[in-house]
Amino acid sequence: MPTDKIPVYFYSSKSGMVRLFAERLDRPVFDLSDRAVRRSVPDGPWVLLTPSYKTGNVNNDTIPEPIKRFLRDPITRRRLIGIMGSGNRNFGEHYQAAARTIARASGRPILLEFELQGTQWDVADAKRILAELDESAHQPTIGTSLSE
Ligand SMILES: Cc1cc2nc3c(=O)[nH]c(=O)nc-3n(C[C@H](O)[C@H](O)[C@H](O)COP(=O)(O)O)c2cc1C
Numbered sequence: 422m423p424t425d426k427i428p429v430y431f432y433s434s435k436s437g438m439v440r441l442f443a444e445r446l447d448r449p450v451f452d453l454s455d456r457a458v459r460r461s462v463p464d465g466p467w468v469l470l471t472p473s474y475k476t477g478n479v480n481n482d483t484i485p486e487p488i489k490r491f492l493r494d495p496i497t498r499r500r501l502i503g504i505m506g507s508g509n510r511n512f513g514e515h516y517q518a519a520a521r522t523i524a525r526a527s528g529r530p531i532l533l534e535f536e537l538q539g540t541q542w543d544v545a546d547a548k549r550i551l552a553e554l555d556e557s558a559h560q561p562t563i564g565t566s567l568s569e
Pocket residue numbers: 432433434435436437438439440472473474475483507508509510512515516517518536537538
């Protein structure tokens with residue numbers, strides 16, 4: 422697999438829906454449940470793929486802990502270029518809360534939102550969006566700014 426594809430870092434719980442989606446993207450994907458992955462720093466632009474989990478605590482904190490830990494590193498945060506979210510509309514106002522909260526805090530765009538493990542069309546959309554990002558990341562001027 423060519424290494425010039427922007428990698429996707431994801432977290433997935435035991436139900437594994439985000440993992441199923443990630444594995445269909447035909448590009449390097451890294452599982453943030455793995456401690457070694459969580460402790461690494463992406464060497465260029467990367468995309469985050471996250472589910473949302475409403476915990477019911479006072480802050481209504483839905484961001485999975487491994488993602489929070491990974492985002493503690495300022496270089497990792499700087500190299501993040503966008504977010505994809507998996508959620509479930511049954512959660513109403515909390516739909517995609519993790520992806521949206523991270524997007525707001527980081528100033529990075531939500532690239533795609535889908536439900537559960539995603540449909541074949543969601544996978545196709547994700548592939549297209551990521552391929553466009555691959556292209557722009559390899560144009561010298563944009564590439565330089567993205568990887569800083
Ligand atoms: C306990 C629980 C809480 C959830 N909370 C939310 C939520 O607040 N917002 C949302 O959009 N989806 C919520 N979901 C749906 C998951 O984000 C969605 O099913 C996702 O695909 C799970 O990915 P995973 O199986 O890889 O962990 C919740 C699911 C569960 C089981």
